[in-house]
Amino acid sequence: MKSHVKALVVGGGAVGTAIAYHLARGGWDDVMLLERDELTSGSTWHAAGLLPLFNMSYATTHIHKYSVDFYKTLEAETGLNAGFSVVGNLRMAQTDARMDEYMLYASTAETCGVPFEWLSPKDIKDRWPLVRTEDLKGAIFHPTDGYINPADVTMAMAKGARQRGVTIERRWQVDGYEWTGSEWRVTVTKMVEQGGNLVPSDERQVITAEHVVTATGNHAQRTARLLGIKIPAIPVEHQYIVTEPDPALVEWRKTNPQHPVLRDADAKWYVREERGGWILGPYEQGAPARFLYDVPESFRADLFPLDLERIEEEYMSMIHRIPTSEHVGLKDDFNGPICYTPDGNPLVGPAPGLRNMWLAEGFSFGITAAGGTGYYLAQQMIEGEAEIDMASLDPKRYGSWVTTEYAARKNEECYAHVFILHHPDEEREACRPLRTAPVYDRQKALGAQFGQVNGWERPNYYAPQGFDDHAARSFRRGGWWQYAVDEAKAIREGVGLIDATAFTKHRVYGPGATAFLDHFTCNKLPKVGRINLTYALTSAGTTRTEYTIVRKGEDDYYLVSAGAWTAYDADFLTKAAEDHMKAGGGFVVIQDVTTQYGVFAVAGPKSRDLLKELIRDAAPETALSNKRFPWLSAREIELGMVPVTAIRVAYTGELGWELHHPIEMQAHLWDRLMEAGEKYGLKLVGARAQNWLRQEKSYRAFGTELGRDATPLEADLPRFVDLAKEFNGKAAMEAKGIRSKCVTLLIDGPADADPWGREALYDGETRVGRLTSGGYSVVFGKSIGMGYVTPEVAVVGKKLKVKMLNRLWEAEIVEDSPYDPKNEAIRKDG
Template sequence: MKSHVKALVVGGGAVGTSIAYHLARAGWDDVMLLERDELTSGSTWHAAGLLPYFNMSYATTHIHDHSIKLYKTLEDETGLNAGFYVVGNLRMAQTDARMDEYRLYAATAETVGVPFEWMTPAQIAERWPLVRTEDLKGALYHPTDGYINPADVTMALARGARQRGVEIERRWQVDGYAWKGDHWDVTVTKMAEKGGNLVPSDETTVIHAEHVVTATGNHAQRTAKLLGIKIPAIPVEHQYIVTEPDPALVDYRKTHGEHPVLRDADAKWYVREERGGWILGPYERNAPARFEYGVPDSFRADLFPLALDRIEEEYMSFIHRIPSSEQVGLKDDYNGPICYTPDGNPLLGPAPGLRNMWLAEGFSFGITAAGGAGHYLAQLMVEGEAAIDMASLDPRRYGGDWMTTEYAARKNEEAYEHVYILHHPDEERPACRPLRTAPAYDRQRALGAQFGCVNGWERPNYYGPLDAPDSFDHDARSFRRGGWWQHVVDEAKAIREGVGLIDATTFAKHRVFGPGAAAFLDWFTCNRLPKVGRINLTYALTAHGTVRTEYTIVRLAEDDFYLVSAGAWEAYDGDHLRKAEEDWFATQGGGPDGWFGVENVTTKWGVFAIAGPKARAVLSDIVKDADAATVLSNARLPWLSAREIELGMCPVRAIRVAYTGELGWELHHPIEMQNYLWDLLMKAGEAHGLKLVGARAQNWLRQEKSYRAFGNELGRDATPLEAGLDRFVDLSKDFYGKAAMEKTGIRSACVTLRIDGPADADPWGREALYLPDGTRVGRLTSGGYSVAFGQSIGMGYVRPDLAAEGTALKVRIMGDLWDATVTCDSPYDPKNATIRADG
């Protein structure tokens, strides 16, 4: 066994072997894979092998698409049949809401180029007469996917890896990781079989690896402990049963091809053929998490006791949908661990706080994702970035000290249960909430706040009726304009016409300070740094020149900076800042005149955003100053400036900026004084008609101003120049990623569109864009409704030649194409007259 390697992959399931294969395919010729038992001995061996395209995530859809295409080529390359049966995938719908879900998903599929067909109940019955259809509304059919033998595809990937020089070693367990500054020392122990169990032998060695990838599946909690980090990947029990041959199916197959994989999402199961019978896989309620604190040494390729009473409802619905199955006995059954994460998407990318350590954990659909996960992770490792923005899968999206094992276990159980529950784009899942609450939470809840969850924080999405039960938000959800829509319209109008108050406490906040802070930030971000008392919007770039993150930088002093970024990305941004700090000192040196520190101050500061034409009037009633009449004027607190002021007894860092595009301020305040400030603002606002406003209205309003949002328009697949942010890029200076950004050029362009959409629906930001002749030319990244223009609005990317104002396009909303027109940047108040208004 080698003692020095370029990359060490830990874990020999489908995901691990795919990563090893793709690293070798990408040109790394010194790769090793370790497996503590045998290849496929984890969840891979008992997986049902389904390959569903369906996913609401743009990145995950790309990953699934790559897998499905790759698996069809493996036999030609390796000589091993991967056992891929291209039978198609039929997703049936019992309700109109389910059909709307499919229409929204289909819009995402179109942006990736995934083929699909719509089918009526009559067409289903004609083609597959064993399926009962009278209570169906229709179905979405993917003709190019199906199912695969998990062991076969894993072995094919392993052979492909070996053919490219990868060394695969079985029966070696990792027992320790130690970072040595430029490589990892990985302590491994030879495993021996004793009494049917695997036990450590006396044979140990150390492998020196420049990079390590963990793909340890059910053993993720052990991996987390060895690395000293948190990995919210914990298995949940998943049962499926195999029936005896169904005579009706056997007879049908004499003259017909195999059924597609059948999914009755409203009944919460999938079914496929298996040797003349059926495999039924339900996603029931109350499936428990397992191995929260590690997998017992005695558990190998084992299963749990069955709990068939838990899936009785799903079994009966299977009989209803395929009546011939009622007389068929059970042949086999499985109840095994399948790893999940709190949102159901894998953790794929850099490990938080660690160098050259990569995670590939939490794959609930590991067979489907393995091929694409290996492909895109190899791009990240070898090239520095993937061809698609991987932030939505980044392990650092779950970070910080607040994350616990209990939270991960309960949220993973919820994610499992929600596999077939309607995936409303406005859904907010209830498990483990509320957990992180700002002090004003109870006051907001009493006033009708309907909360969303951002990085564990509760944040008002909108304010519903005061007499509504707690279930109002659930009842209000829809794929179209839900019950919340009119409330959000009213909130957006209040900002445009009067004054509104938004709780923005969830913003991530970091302080960078010290004599070397300015030099570091000048290199770290692409815009010029602000002067003391001023602010600038700027971007940290990737090595490829794309947008790594967005910051609002407030310069408090010559060597003291306050950085504000998106709340959902606190750990992501903090980890990048700290690693960039290390890189700076490693390349530039430090010394007494060059040191600086990075401090996460997110939980020290609350934030209220007050905005609207009457915002100054509200604050003027409570500001304390020797010349209170002018403290909020443009002369003393102009647009894009910051000032320490006093509101009543509360010291406030007032930042003259508004994400809504109206006259406004962000009021950053000591978190312990939040309730005092809330009450003060509410009382002062009474005379001016102040209205409470949530995040959804703010999202609509920022689109009227063409303000890009990180995770939507801004990400690691577009440069700031492609995003149309030239004014925030200072090309006269050197900064990280500059050369790569200039070399990339303009591959696509960010535009704002006014949309003549349906009367009952708006785009969500996942829809495909077309020319009037039907040619697909781009996609939306944001969507909503404009109160200023009385129509739908959206932002997205198109070919550069189509970015001119007035270009006529089409956008797919709820299955139909609707007219869309490229408008100017900042269609509402393009000259920024309102936001600059003086007092």
């Protein structure tokens, strides 16, 4: 066995073999894959092999589409048939809400080039008469996917990898990782058979590798312990059953092709043909998490006992949907572990806190995702970035606050939600509340309906007591919509209070801080007492993170970034500072202070008047004036008994301040603001109204308009890029040019719906882009959205169309900041 390689892939399932294959195809000629048992012996061997293209995530849809296309090429390359049955995938709907879900998904599919067809109940019955359809509303059909043999496709990728020079070693278990500062020393042990079990032998070796990728599936918790990190990937039981041949199906197949994979999402199952019978795969309630800490040595290609009572409801609904299956016996059953994560997306990308360590863990749809994961992760490793934004899959989207118990319970919830309606405004309930600000109970008593951001409870909107947020969810304007309208109007017309405590906050200080940040970010650094908006770029020149930088001293900075990305930003900052110091730069301290400070945003035309009531100053009447406290500046002030770092900036585009305060004093500050606010009609405002308001100002948001697939110049933010200086990613950014451009659109959409930020944009019959954000504008009285279009159509006044609810609606590109383009409101003096 080799003792040194460029890249070591740990795990020989479908995901690991796909990664090894694509690293070799990408030009790395010294790649080795290790498998502790036999290839496919993990979850791959008992997977049902379905290839569903349906996904609400832009990145995951690209990954799944690549896999489906890639698998069709393997036989020509390797001579091995991957067992791909391109029978299509039929998703049936029993309700109008389910059809709304499919229509929203279809817009995402269009932006990724995924083909689909709409079918009526009659269309379904005409094509597949064994399916009962009288209680269906319709279906969406994907003709290009179907199912595949997991073992066959894995072996085909393994052969393709070997043909490209990859070394594959079986029966070797990794027992230790050590980073030397330039490479990994990986200790491996030879595994041997003993009484039917696989046990470690006395044979050990050390492999040095420049890069390591872990694709260890059910063994992710062991991998996490060996690396000293947290990986919230824990398996959940998934069972499916195989019936005896169905005589009606056998007769049908004498003159007809296979049925597509049938999915009755409202009944929570999939069904496909199998040797004249049916495979039923339910996603039921109550499936337990397994292997929370380790996989037993005795568990190899094994299964759990079947729990038929748990899936009785789903089994009966299959009989309802396919009546001929009622008298068919059961031939086989499977109940095996499939890894999940709290949000259902896999963990793909650099490991937190480690160099050249890459994770590919937590795949609940591993066969579907394997090929695309290999392709895009290889791009990240070889080229520095993938061609799509992979941030939504990044392992650092979960912080160190995530525990084993949290991951297990959220993963169980995620499994049970596979076929539950995926409302864009859904908020899942498991493990909540967990991370709460001191004023959580006060907010709840006042009607706050909470969302979860990085574990934090954050008000989405406020409603009367007894309001049912779950019942209010919709693919159109939900029951919460009018409350958000009222909140947005209050900001525009009076004054509102927003809890922004979840913001990520870092202190960066030390003698090398200024030089470090100057190269780390693309904008000029602010002067002492001032603030600036800036971006840190990837090595590919795209947007890695957005920061508001407050300069508190010559070499003392306070950085504010998106609340969902605390660990993601902390890891990036820390590693960049280490590189700066290693290259001879001055000493820099990076300190995550997110949980030390709460944040309230007070905004609206009356915000200054309200704060004057509380400010303790020798001249309170002028303390907040433009002369003493200009726009885009920061000051240390006192509000009542609370010391506050006040920043004159407002994400809503109105006159306003962010009040960063010691979190232990938050309750006191809240009470004082509420008392003073009565005089001015203060209204509590949630995140949904704030999202609409920032679109009226064309403020880009990280994770939507800003990401690792577009540069700040493509985001149309040249005013925040100082091309006179050198900064990380500058050359790559300039080399990319303008491939697409971010624009704001006002939309004459349906009377009962607004875009969600996943919709395709058309110029006539030509698709020219996609929305990344959407909502409602209280100023213009119509829908609003932001997104990317091809440069030639990115012209103010250009008429486009937006695909919503399976129709094209009129839209017009408007000037940036359609509300108050001269920033007169936000600069208002007083």
